[in-house]
Amino acid sequence: MKEIEISGANRYDTFTKTRGGSRAVIIRDGMILLSHETGSGWWLVPGGGMEEGETPEMCCKREVEEETGYLVQPLRQFLTLYEYYEEYRYISHYFLCSVTGRGRMNLTAAEKKRGLEPQWISLRDAIDLFSHHQDFADVCEEQRGAYLREYTALREYMRQAQSAD
Numbered sequence: 001m002k003e004i005e006i007s008g009a010n011r012y013d014t015f016t017k018t019r020g021g022s023r024a025v026i027i028r029d030g031m032i033l034l035s036h037e038t039g040s041g042w043w044l045v046p047g048g049g050m051e052e053g054e055t056p057e058m059c060c061k062r063e064v065e066e067e068t069g070y071l072v073q074p075l076r077q078f079l080t081l082y083e084y085y086e087e088y089r090y091i092s093h094y095f096l097c098s099v100t101g102r103g104r105m106n107l108t109a110a111e112k113k114r115g116l117e118p119q120w121i122s123l124r125d126a127i128d129l130f131s132h133h134q135d136f137a138d139v140c141e142e143q144r145g146a147y148l149r150e151y152t153a154l155r156e157y158m159r160q161a162q163s164a165d
Contacts, residue, residue, distance in 0.1 A: 034046070037116055079093075
């Protein structure tokens with residue numbers, strides 16, 4: 001499994017807070033399942049923060065069901081990303097997952113307000129979308145960082161998939 005570090009432009013010299021989470025790369029027929037915030041236009045790989053006592057796999061399954069309504073089975077972890085922004089270190093565990101059924105979405109009030117919706121788009125379009133992360137450098141460091149994270153993860157997924165062929 002690959003490990004990659006990303007440092008934001010606003011990184012402090014040392015981090016004092018750590019937040020761990022998991023994200024799910026779910027591919028079906030050349031399409032990837034993403035979470036789309038219709039209010040802001042943001043796109044993200046489904047996932048989120050770990051709760052106390054959760055393993056990365058448990059977090060992945062819970063977050064995907066809450067955000068998309070899909071039940072998934074993590075097949076393998078292919079990447080851990082360490083990101084540094086301000087005083088935070090974010091640890092994202094990326095899993096390749098398969099859909100095993102339908103569950104029930106359970107959005108937070110903030111996710112409902114942002115208009116979070118699951119959407120399938122072509123993997124090629126997703127990689128292209130996230131490749132424009134630098135366009136947000138002067139606008140929103142949070143979005144630039146999120147898109148860089150997703151772009152890095154999807155490129156690593158593709159690299160590993162091609163080397164397995």
